[in-house]
Amino acid sequence: MPVSELRTPSDGPHVVVVGAGFAGLAAVRRLAYAAERIPLRVTLVDRHNHHTFQPLIYQAATASLEPHSIGQNLRSELRGLPVELLYATVEDVDVEARRVHLVDDDPIAYDVLVLAAGAETASFGVEGVEEHAFPLKWLSQATRLREHLLATFERLDAAWLRSQAPGSDRTVPNADSTFVIAGAGPTGVELAGALAELIHRVIGRDHPGVRPEGTRVVLVEMGDDVLAPFQAESRRYVRDALEARGVEVRTGTAVEEVGVDFARLDDGEVIPTRTVVWTAGVQANPLASALGAEQTGGGRLVVDDDLRLAGRDDVFVVGDLAGATDGHGELLPQVAPVAIQQGRHAALQAVRHLRGRPTEPFHYHDKGQMVTIGRHAAVAELAGDRTLFGTPGWLAWLGLHLLTIAGFRNRMSTLLNWSYNYAAVDRAARLILPPADHER
Amino acid sequence: MPVSELRTPSDGPHVVVVGAGFAGLAAVRRLAYAAERIPLRVTLVDRHNHHTFQPLIYQAATASLEPHSIGQNLRSELRGLPVELLYATVEDVDVEARRVHLVDDDPIAYDVLVLAAGAETASFGVEGVEEHAFPLKWLSQATRLREHLLATFERLDAAWLRSQAPGSDRTVPNADSTFVIAGAGPTGVELAGALAELIHRVIGRDHPGVRPEGTRVVLVEMGDDVLAPFQAESRRYVRDALEARGVEVRTGTAVEEVGVDFARLDDGEVIPTRTVVWTAGVQANPLASALGAEQTGGGRLVVDDDLRLAGRDDVFVVGDLAGATDGHGELLPQVAPVAIQQGRHAALQAVRHLRGRPTEPFHYHDKGQMVTIGRHAAVAELAGDRTLFGTPGWLAWLGLHLLTIAGFRNRMSTLLNWSYNYAAVDRAARLILPPADHER
Numbered sequence: 001m002p003v004s005e006l007r008t009p010s011d012g013p014h015v016v017v018v019g020a021g022f023a024g025l026a027a028v029r030r031l032a033y034a035a036e037r038i039p040l041r042v043t044l045v046d047r048h049n050h051h052t053f054q055p056l057i058y059q060a061a062t063a064s065l066e067p068h069s070i071g072q073n074l075r076s077e078l079r080g081l082p083v084e085l086l087y088a089t090v091e092d093v094d095v096e097a098r099r100v101h102l103v104d105d106d107p108i109a110y111d112v113l114v115l116a117a118g119a120e121t122a123s124f125g126v127e128g129v130e131e132h133a134f135p136l137k138w139l140s141q142a143t144r145l146r147e148h149l150l151a152t153f154e155r156l157d158a159a160w161l162r163s164q165a166p167g168s169d170r171t172v173p174n175a176d177s178t179f180v181i182a183g184a185g186p187t188g189v190e191l192a193g194a195l196a197e198l199i200h201r202v203i204g205r206d207h208p209g210v211r212p213e214g215t216r217v218v219l220v221e222m223g224d225d226v227l228a229p230f231q232a233e234s235r236r237y238v239r240d241a242l243e244a245r246g247v248e249v250r251t252g253t254a255v256e257e258v259g260v261d262f263a264r265l266d267d268g269e270v271i272p273t274r275t276v277v278w279t280a281g282v283q284a285n286p287l288a289s290a291l292g293a294e295q296t297g298g299g300r301l302v303v304d305d306d307l308r309l310a311g312r313d314d315v316f317v318v319g320d321l322a323g324a325t326d327g328h329g330e331l332l333p334q335v336a337p338v339a340i341q342q343g344r345h346a347a348l349q350a351v352r353h354l355r356g357r358p359t360e361p362f363h364y365h366d367k368g369q370m371v372t373i374g375r376h377a378a379v380a381e382l383a384g385d386r387t388l389f390g391t392p393g394w395l396a397w398l399g400l401h402l403l404t405i406a407g408f409r410n411r412m413s414t415l416l417n418w419s420y421n422y423a424a425v426d427r428a429a430r431l432i433l434p435p436a437d438h439e440r
Numbered sequence: 441m442p443v444s445e446l447r448t449p450s451d452g453p454h455v456v457v458v459g460a461g462f463a464g465l466a467a468v469r470r471l472a473y474a475a476e477r478i479p480l481r482v483t484l485v486d487r488h489n490h491h492t493f494q495p496l497i498y499q500a501a502t503a504s505l506e507p508h509s510i511g512q513n514l515r516s517e518l519r520g521l522p523v524e525l526l527y528a529t530v531e532d533v534d535v536e537a538r539r540v541h542l543v544d545d546d547p548i549a550y551d552v553l554v555l556a557a558g559a560e561t562a563s564f565g566v567e568g569v570e571e572h573a574f575p576l577k578w579l580s581q582a583t584r585l586r587e588h589l590l591a592t593f594e595r596l597d598a599a600w601l602r603s604q605a606p607g608s609d610r611t612v613p614n615a616d617s618t619f620v621i622a623g624a625g626p627t628g629v630e631l632a633g634a635l636a637e638l639i640h641r642v643i644g645r646d647h648p649g650v651r652p653e654g655t656r657v658v659l660v661e662m663g664d665d666v667l668a669p670f671q672a673e674s675r676r677y678v679r680d681a682l683e684a685r686g687v688e689v690r691t692g693t694a695v696e697e698v699g700v701d702f703a704r705l706d707d708g709e710v711i712p713t714r715t716v717v718w719t720a721g722v723q724a725n726p727l728a729s730a731l732g733a734e735q736t737g738g739g740r741l742v743v744d745d746d747l748r749l750a751g752r753d754d755v756f757v758v759g760d761l762a763g764a765t766d767g768h769g770e771l772l773p774q775v776a777p778v779a780i781q782q783g784r785h786a787a788l789q790a791v792r793h794l795r796g797r798p799t800e801p802f803h804y805h806d807k808g809q810m811v812t813i814g815r816h817a818a819v820a821e822l823a824g825d826r827t828l829f830g831t832p833g834w835l836a837w838l839g840l841h842l843l844t845i846a847g848f849r850n851r852m853s854t855l856l857n858w859s860y861n862y863a864a865v866d867r868a869a870r871l872i873l874p875p876a877d878h879e880r
Contacts (some may be wrong), residue, residue: 016632047874048872048874049590049591049594049871050870050871050872051657062817066506066507067506067509067871068506068508068868068869068871071555071871073870073871075647075870076646076864076866076870078615079645079646079866084601084648085597086598086601087591087594087597087598087872088598105598105602107603118592130559132716138873139871139873140873140874140875143873150489151527151589154489154527157525158526158527158528159529160524162545162546174615198708206515206516206519208524208606209868260682355774361441366866379659404484408860409856409857409860409868412856412860413853413856413857413868416849416853416856417849417853419850420849420852424516424849426519427509427516428508428849429492430489430491430513430515430516431489431490431507431508431511432489432527433489433507433578433579433580433583434488434580435547
């Protein structure tokens, strides 16, 4: 296969960034800044044409935000910067030949590679997860879950409107009105809160066939508590806030099998449900294994303290794919702040490397963590051991997310939709767009 | 099959409205107003869970507006009103037994029926249209076309970035960079203008591989001119405005066959293209034929002057489905203002009929017509023979559409997106959400 020579106005060594998540985008912005000053070619490759603001993906799934509020087109985002964009899927990397192999396209040659290919949903081999559960990592998955939820509420309503329909007692939960969320990390917790609020405050108000007491939202967590990395006091607050909203929190229990209309737990209980959302874990992009390099738990790639792939001086690994550790040898969490700081760091080190200067080690600056359960209910653990609960935490959460969403339009659109959701006690994104329309 | 008795708090005769387009929604709002004053049950049935603002559907297809700006959830729209909503597809109507038959659901009994089931894309039997052309009637079709267009621009860019790739001369049009629109009615004209502007102003700016001179937008119209119902002066303005934006306007020519990578015209010319958008015509919902009643051209149902189905006193037909005529025996156009006025009229007459009063004939109040070609370019033919061109026409067009979009949030969201598009010379809705993600 011929190696692609990208046509470009700029000369200089070629830095290729794989992945436009938080880490890749942070790296590209820094590299573009450098490319305006020194000879440097920068190429960004992603299999999506947009950056996904994953911390709010559960809001797209619960009709609070439309996909366009949290997906930022990469050409809009990087407009005017000296960056070449390639909308393609990476198949493999040949670190010896310094080539990135693409699906259905010629390979790209690089001088320095920044690998930011992220992680994907892991089913851990649990039976039926891949066939029947809803993953929640990409916008199209969020859209699919949103349409499934909205269609389910419509079905419940139609069933109740007909007095003869069997199983139409709207006060008794059934498989349609029971929603199971596997995994009580931030996504699972925030989804459970958002879903309970959607049912109790919105759907219960305009679907006469859906009564909150006839629905169940069950949050199942294998570990001893929700939100393992949070402090005990925060975890207690979150659990109470979820239960106050009607969420059944089942810790110390794993989902053992998912079927088309049930979820079986490891204590033998079978929950009738047509909706199992799988947020129980992630694993590194399979690209990591293809490299043949050393991997940590979860498939992440072992890196040196400057974020270079162990044993190579021209490959940096950042974000969810990087098995970087903190000062105590613990793997850093797979969250946006780590990814952003690593992306920036790798870009700076790539430039230092290309200019023949020694690289510097990466240090993570932990500024805290946040999670929201619903209106006026959130926890924000800030640096310096301050924790905000309830309305102050919620306002901090809102403000931080509004500021960090990529793109001015997206920030405005999110603000508009949240304002509408709050003021109208409705949800902004309640469309079902049936694929069958395509044939009409 | 048992006839469904809808559970409802309200007594009184049952009015069923089929279709939540402009006509159906206008009827339901009037009926709900009546139901707050007299005993009346009102049910709205639609196969979508939202109203579609069809005049702007081409903007969803060209990434100017996200689907949620022009799709209004019906429960949000009708919240608090005494209306029952049923998300279901109507299969047939038994006018003798007064029953509406649904797909996969029990029939509904009615006392008065308001049929507002609209029209659908008509291929007129042209070969390859159903397989290869893009219809543009529903939001999911607009989304599909948007993703196809954006993916096409990405493919053109990737081809050009590789010097070895054959056919990568970005200044010579090929099948990927040629876009054919069949039908120069309002939707075709507005789509052609929007697509030309998208390519010249936005894509040409941030896709180095897409040069406006290497693309073609061809608008094909069987009739003698674009926009048949407009005045000669307006038609000349529109044609000039389109050509000034690089659109090739081919009137007096029909598309005779559509293939996967070509469109064949009736003069024998074969245009290499992978994108044929079919806006060449509509026909009445097939439901019309199922009734066994008299039909006009295009399959519309013949109605009396009070909009009742000819020969029946308990069925009203409104909107695109109604074969109502003006004072000169001409069929009224299938446009939103006619539908809205008919919906209101039928609702009032339905109530009069139920109260034993004589019905009144329908008179259409024509307030004019508008079409936009792009920034600062539009024609607005107002009542009283005044016509606005250029910026005044464009501002009138913007204002009217902003005011008439259903839902406060949608109006705000449209305003935000248009402001962004105008100020940033970008497009708000540039996402591709690949269905393959569902499997990940």
